[in-house]
Structures are given as structure tokens and as C-alpha cells.
Amino acid sequence: MASTTLIPAGDYRTSYAADTTIFPTAASRNAAVAGIVLICFAPQVLSAYWLSILIQIGIFGIAALGLNILVGFTGQISIGHAAFFLLGAFTSAYLSNHMSIPVFFAIPLAGLVTALVGLIFGLPAARLKGLYLVIATLAAQYILLDFFNRAEWFTGGSVPASANPFSIFGYTLRGDRQYFYVVLAYVLASYLLVTNLMRTRDGRALVAVRDHYLSAEIMGINLTKYRTLSFALAAFFAGIAGALYAHYQLVVSNEGFGIERSIIFLAMVIIGGTGSIMGTLMGTAFVVLLPESMEWISASLKGGAIDRALQLNNNITFLREIAIGLIIIAFLMFEPDGLAHRWRQIKTYWKLYPFSH
Amino acid sequence: MNAQLLIQLLVNGLVVGTLYGVVAMSFVLIYKATQVVNFAQGELLLIGAWVCWVMLTKYQVPFYLGMPLTLAFMFVFGIAIQIVILRPMIGEPIISVIMVTIALSEVFQASLKWIFGVNPQPFPRIFTSQSVNFAGLQIQTVYVMSLVVSVAMMAGMAWFFRVSKYGLAMRATAFNQQVAQSLGISVKSVFAMAWAISATVSAVAGVVVAVVNGVSSGLSAYGIKVFPAAILGGLDSIGGAVLGGIIIGLLENFAQYIDSQYLHWGNLYEVAPFYVLIIILMIKPYGLFGTKDIERI
Numbered sequence: 001m002a003s004t005t006l007i008p009a010g011d012y013r014t015s016y017a018a019d020t021t022i023f024p025t026a027a028s029r030n031a032a033v034a035g036i037v038l039i040c041f042a043p044q045v046l047s048a049y050w051l052s053i054l055i056q057i058g059i060f061g062i063a064a065l066g067l068n069i070l071v072g073f074t075g076q077i078s079i080g081h082a083a084f085f086l087l088g089a090f091t092s093a094y095l096s097n098h099m100s101i102p103v104f105f106a107i108p109l110a111g112l113v114t115a116l117v118g119l120i121f122g123l124p125a126a127r128l129k130g131l132y133l134v135i136a137t138l139a140a141q142y143i144l145l146d147f148f149n150r151a152e153w154f155t156g157g158s159v160p161a162s163a164n165p166f167s168i169f170g171y172t173l174r175g176d177r178q179y180f181y182v183v184l185a186y187v188l189a190s191y192l193l194v195t196n197l198m199r200t201r202d203g204r205a206l207v208a209v210r211d212h213y214l215s216a217e218i219m220g221i222n223l224t225k226y227r228t229l230s231f232a233l234a235a236f237f238a239g240i241a242g243a244l245y246a247h248y249q250l251v252v253s254n255e256g257f258g259i260e261r262s263i264i265f266l267a268m269v270i271i272g273g274t275g276s277i278m279g280t281l282m283g284t285a286f287v288v289l290l291p292e293s294m295e296w297i298s299a300s301l302k303g304g305a306i307d308r309a310l311q312l313n314n315n316i317t318f319l320r321e322i323a324i325g326l327i328i329i330a331f332l333m334f335e336p337d338g339l340a341h342r343w344r345q346i347k348t349y350w351k352l353y354p355f356s357h
Numbered sequence: 358m359n360a361q362l363l364i365q366l367l368v369n370g371l372v373v374g375t376l377y378g379v380v381a382m383s384f385v386l387i388y389k390a391t392q393v394v395n396f397a398q399g400e401l402l403l404i405g406a407w408v409c410w411v412m413l414t415k416y417q418v419p420f421y422l423g424m425p426l427t428l429a430f431m432f433v434f435g436i437a438i439q440i441v442i443l444r445p446m447i448g449e450p451i452i453s454v455i456m457v458t459i460a461l462s463e464v465f466q467a468s469l470k471w472i473f474g475v476n477p478q479p480f481p482r483i484f485t486s487q488s489v490n491f492a493g494l495q496i497q498t499v500y501v502m503s504l505v506v507s508v509a510m511m512a513g514m515a516w517f518f519r520v521s522k523y524g525l526a527m528r529a530t531a532f533n534q535q536v537a538q539s540l541g542i543s544v545k546s547v548f549a550m551a552w553a554i555s556a557t558v559s560a561v562a563g564v565v566v567a568v569v570n571g572v573s574s575g576l577s578a579y580g581i582k583v584f585p586a587a588i589l590g591g592l593d594s595i596g597g598a599v600l601g602g603i604i605i606g607l608l609e610n611f612a613q614y615i616d617s618q619y620l621h622w623g624n625l626y627e628v629a630p631f632y633v634l635i636i637i638l639m640i641k642p643y644g645l646f647g648t649k650d651i652e653r654i
Contacts, residue, residue, distance in 0.1 A: 071452070075452065077452045077455065077456070079459065123639075124635060124638050124639045127639075127642065128638060128642060131394045131451060131455060131592075132588075132638060132642055134394070134455055135584045135588060135634065135638070136634075136635060136638050138581070138584060138631075139584075139585075139631040139632075139634045139635050139638075140635075142581075142627075142628055142631045143628060143631050143632065143635070146624060146627070146628040149624065150624070260463065263459055263460070263463055266456060266459070267460075270456060315470075315471045318467040318468070318470045318471040319467075319471070320467075321463055321464075321466070321467035322463075322464050322467045322468055322471070324460075324463065325460040325461065325462075325463035325464035325467065326460075326464055328456060328457070328459075328460035328463075329442065329457055329460045329461065329464070332446070332449070332453050332456060332457050332460075333442075333445050333446065333457075336449070336453060
């Protein structure tokens with residue numbers, strides 16, 4: 001939601017349509033367009049390392065966006081998001097390998113399949129709320145991962161499933177530089193989609209369910225429908241992101257998609273700001289950059305006294321987990337509205353800069 | 358039909374189940390008293406086991422001294438968690454509190470791996486392990502010990518809540534915080550005490566498991582199994598948690614029996630509780646003994 005405090009004097013809104021525009025001012029719209037144009041040049045300018053980080057931010061950003069619909073907008077919580085992400089990855093790989101569906105169509109199809117599975121697990125969610133739902137999604141995580149271990153026809157068993165590279169009209173995209181545009185297109189499409197969803201009746205219904213589900217029900221909102229819908233939407237975006245990830249990595253294995261990964265997705269949403277669409281992207285960038293920056297720090301300390309005492313380099317994976325956990329706790333305790341809130345405050349500060357009162 | 362194996366597995370199930378029951382009991386204790394769903398329960402087990410392991414192997418403390426020291430440490434540790442992490446979260450939405458404990462479990466898990474490594478460590482022998490012949494079954498003495506300790510802890514808990522004054526204060530707080538406070542009960546200290554007791558009881562369970570299987574990060578799986586147990590019994594019923602734990606333990610081993618004899622799927626042992634969990638949530642979300650949540654508008 002756009003904050004209303006930054007509207008210049010005299011810029012009145014005279015209709016409801018004007019009040020729900022995506023960009024509150026022409027300047028912010030131009031800035032966004034300019035930003036997108038700028039980032040289109042990223043593959044030409046950036047090194048392969050930074051490009052891979054940008055792609056990761058994009059892919060995980062889509063998954064985190066799905067989770068934010070569930071956590072931030074509907075007030076449900078899921079700790080099984082990684083399983084849905086993985087399901088999307090396996091489905092897309094399976095569709096493109098075994099059913100010879102072009103990757104271009106396999107990705108959205110994987111999203112739909114994941115949404116369907118999400119719907120199945122979301123059905124208990126229609127009746128449950130709060131911590132009961134958390135526990136149901138916990139069970140979903142374990143059941144799905146067990147299924148991936150078991151179903152060798154689907155996942156390839158202990159051998160990782162391979163995924164075809166992305167191709168469009170017979171032209172195959174190779175390398176990060178070309179794949180970047182695919183991810184960018186999906187990021188733009190999904191963020192635009194969710195922003196618009198929140199401007200519709202359905203989006204407002206989700207928020208109403210979050211804020212007070214009894215009042216929402218009294219006002220004629222079908223609770224079951226909207227709870228399952230948000231669950232399916234979350235699974236849909238997780239599936240899309242997983243499919244993108246599969247065709248980016250070109251192999252899919254269930255290594256590293258346990259409950260820790262689900263917690264990382266939650267961390268992205270919390271750090272970014274629950275219920276903030278742009279915040280989701282900020283949170284994702286934060287969480288993706290965090291382990292990288294820890295690697296830089298530990299690399300710069302390498303050989304030093306601290307390194308020898310704590311054996312930083314050998315234990316970097318644990319340190320990452322500790323850092324992510326501590327940062328989630330810190331954000332929940334000190335900045336529950338996340339980076340999005342901090343960003344708004346910074347903007348307000350500079351808007352009024354010399355005369356803040 | 359392999360009756361010998363079945364009975365052996367069911368005995369296993371009973372032993373493991375009572376341990377689940379104990380952990381579920383301490384989980385429910387925190388939930389009842391402070392309305393916090395503790396996702397870090399398994400890590401409390403793990404911390405208790407590691408602390409005891411360090412005392413017994415690194416510092417060569419005899420067991421009869423090391424165990425009380427461990428318990429004392431965990432008592433203080435539980436209070437510390439409550440004061441530092443959970444107290445500032447009072448009044449926050451339940452989702453935030455849940456996420457804090459999830460993050461807490463991640464921090465503990467990773468820290469312990471960092472400090473102690475990922476390899477399982479054998480626990481020093483406390484009892485000379487023998488097996489008792491009971492009605493034609495070979496039962497290890499550690500299992501008997503585990504069963505005895507679990508039952509003793511359950512009895513102790515029952516006594517604490519039914520008879521002692523502090524237990525009464527805790528029950529009152531669980532019933533209604535405002536009324537309890539107006540009657541002069543310090544809700545703050547009750548909250549801290551709930552965490553302390555829960556951590557201590559979990560640590561006992563952790564040490565018991567460690568004596569049987571050695572210490573490794575796999576121990577925290579007990580914290581995950583708590584959810585099927587507690588949900589089955591009803592989230593706010595301590596007796597239900599114990600019963601739920603035993604049922605889940607038996608069910609797990611029964612699933613393993615079916616699996617090894619007929620299905621050959623492998624791994625059914627680990628997932629069966631979660632299928633049960635989903636089914637319970639669908640048909641009877643408040644469990645066997647839980648109170649139904651009635652909301653007034």
C-alpha cells in the first residue's frame with residue numbers, strides 16, 4: 001500500500017480509482033519504469049557472480065511473494081513453502097523431459113500443478129487457523145519431501161532430475177545472461193499481478209480475513225474460499241519460482257529444501273515486511289546477500305586469529321543459519337514491519353529533510 | 358505374521374512413546390501457561406543432552422553430580438530464554454511468536470552443530486547394559502530405565518500441578534491471566550517458571566535418549582514428533598499429551614512393522630505420524646481432550 005504521507009500539497013485525489021493507483025505520483029511511476037529499463041542492461045554490465053545473485057533474488061523473490069500473500073495478506077502461516085517450491089521444480093523438469101512440453105509452457109503448468117496440490121493441503125487450512133495451520137503445513141513439508149524421496153519415476157530418486165534449458169520458438173536460451181531476462185519477465189509479471197490483485201475485491205477480502213476473520217465473515221466474505229484461495233496462490237508462485245529455479249540450475253534435487261529452506265522463505269517475508277509487496281523483494285535481497293556477505297567477511301578474516309579460534313570457514317553453513325535465525329528474531333522484536341517500514345521512514349525523512357517538524 | 362518382531366516393536370513403541378509423552382507434556386506446559394507454541398522444544402532436549410555429555414566426558418564429573426548440574430543449568434536457561442526472547446513478544450500476534458520460536462530452534466540447532474560437530478557422540482556408560490528376560494522378550498535395561506524415568510516425571514508433574522501451591526498458581530494463570538494477577542499471582546514469574554520446568558523436563562528426556570542412542574542433532578526430531586502427539590491429545594491437555602505421545606510411539610513402530618512385513622516402502626516409520634496429524638486436523642482439530650475454542654463476538 002502506498003503511504004499517503006508523501007503526497008505533495010495540492011495533489012488531491014478526487015476518485016476512488018485515483019486512490020488505488022499503483023503509483024501514487026507520476027514521479028514514482030517514472031522512477032519505477034526507469035529502474036526497470038536500467039536493470040535490463042544489467043547482464044551487459046555486471047559480472048557473472050553478481051548476475052547470478054540477481055537471478056537468485058528474482059527467483060526467490062517470486063516464491064517469497066507467494067508466501068507473503070499467505071502470511072502478510074491473509075494472516076495464515078506456512079512452514080512448508082520449500083516443499084511447494086521443490087514440487088514446482090520437479091514438475092517442470094518432468095513435464096519438459098518426459099512429456100516433451102516446451103519449457104516455455106512447462107513453467108506456468110508447473111505453477112498450476114503446484115497450486116492444485118497446494119489446494120489439497122489448503123483444504124484443512126480452510127478450517128484451521130493460527131498455529132493449527134502451521135502444524136498442518138509442517139506435516140505437508142514432511143509428507144511432500146518423503147514423496148519426492150519415494151517417487152523415483154517423478155524425481156529420479158537419488159540421481160538429481162535434469163531439466164531442459166529454457167527455449168522459446170525453437171531458440172534455446174543459454175547462459176545466465178539470457179536467462180536473466182526470463183526471470184526478470186516473470187518477476188515483473190508476478191509483482192504486477194499481485195499488486196493488482198490487492199486492488200481488487202478479492203485482494204481486499206484477503207486483507208479483511210487477516211484483520212478480523214469474524215467481521216469479514218459477517219460482511220459476506222466466504223472464509224473457506226479465501227483461505228484456500230490464498231493457499232493455492234502461495235503454492236502457485238512457489239511452483240513458478242521452483243520451475244524457474246529448475247531451468248536455471250538445469251538439475252533438480254531435494255538436497256537443501258528441508259524445513260530450513262521454508263524458514264528462509266519466512267525470513268524473507270518477515271525481514272521485508274509482512275504485507276508489503278515491494279518489501280518482499282527487499283527482504284529477499286537481504287536474505288540472499290546475507291550469506292554472501294558472511295562469506296566475504298570470513299574470507300577477509302581467513303588466516304587471522306579469529307578465524308583460527310572459531311574455525312569460521314569450516315562452519316560457514318552453520319554461521320549462516322545462526323545469522324538468519326538471529327536476524328528473524330531481531331526483526332520480529334525491533335522492527336516487526338520490516339525493511340519496507342524502514343524504507344518509508346527514510347523516504348519521509350529526506351522528503352522533509354531540513355525541516356522535519 | 359512375525360509375532361516376535363511385532364511385540365518387540367510394540368515394546369519399543371511404548372518406551373519411545375512415553376518419551377514423546379514427556380516431551381509433549383513439557384510442550385503443552387509452555388503452551389498452556391504462556392500461549393506460546395514452542396518450536397524449539399526438540400532443541401531443549403538436545404541442549405540438555407549436550408550439556409550433560411560435556412560434563413561427563415570433558416570434565417569427568419560423575420553422573421550423580423553431572424545430572425543435577427545439567428538440570429540446574431537448564432532451569433536457568435529456560436528462564437533466560439523466556440526473559441530475553443519471549444517476554445518482549447508478549448502481546449504480539451501469535452504468528453510472530455511462532456516465528457520467533459522457529460527462528461530460535463534454527464539458532465540453537467546451528468550453534469550446537471557449530472560447537473559439537475555433526476557426528477553423533479556416544480554417551481558414557483552409566484549402567485552396565487544388560488537385557489532382562491521378560492516373558493520371553495529381551496528388553497534392554499536402558500529401556501526399562503527410560504520407561505521408569507518417564508513415568509516418574511509424569512507422576513512428578515501430576516503431583517506438582519495437583520498438590521503444590523505453585524502448580525495451582527500456574528493452573529490459575531493458564532485459566533485466566535487477569536484473574537490470576539488480581540489474586541496476587543506473579544504472572545511474570547509463572548511464565549518464567551513454565552519455561553524453566555519445561556526445559557528441565559525436556560533435558561531429562563534428552564539425557565535418557567542420549568544414554569540409549571548417543572547424542573546427535575537427530576535428537577531434535579523428538580521436538581517435531583511432539584506436534585502429532587500434542588495435537589492428537591489436544592493442545593491444552595497435559596494428560597492428553599502423554600496419551601498422544603504413547604499412541605504416536607506405538608503407531609510409529611506399528612507402521613514400521615507393516616512396512617517391513619508387507620509394504621516395503623521404507624521410511625514409513627518417519628512419515629506415518631504426519632499422515633495421522635493431517636487426518637486429526639481434518640476431523641478433530643481439538644484432539645482427544647483439548648478444549649474447543651469458542652469465540653464470542
